[in-house]
Amino acid sequence: MAQTEQTERFRIRCYSKTELGLLYTPHCTKKHVWRVMHNWIVRCKPLNEALLATGLSPSSRILSPRQVQLIVEHLGEP
DSSP, X not given: OOOOOOOOOOOOSOEEHHHHXXXXXXXXXXXXXXXXXXXXXXXXXXXXXXXXXXXXXXXXXEEOHHHHXXXXXXXXXX
């Protein structure tokens, strides 16, 4: 009997900026993942404005489920 391969779907939940960044850019180092993500976000004005409206700031370390949802809506699933 063949074993079925299960793929784990991306879950909307709290993520650290680094954790989410690594899902989108696994080829980057931990030091640079959020810089790459930040550049993508800034270039997508609707996403940037929506995230700022949720209270996201440069000092935020954790992304709320709402912030993660907004990123996925604009950038797609990692």
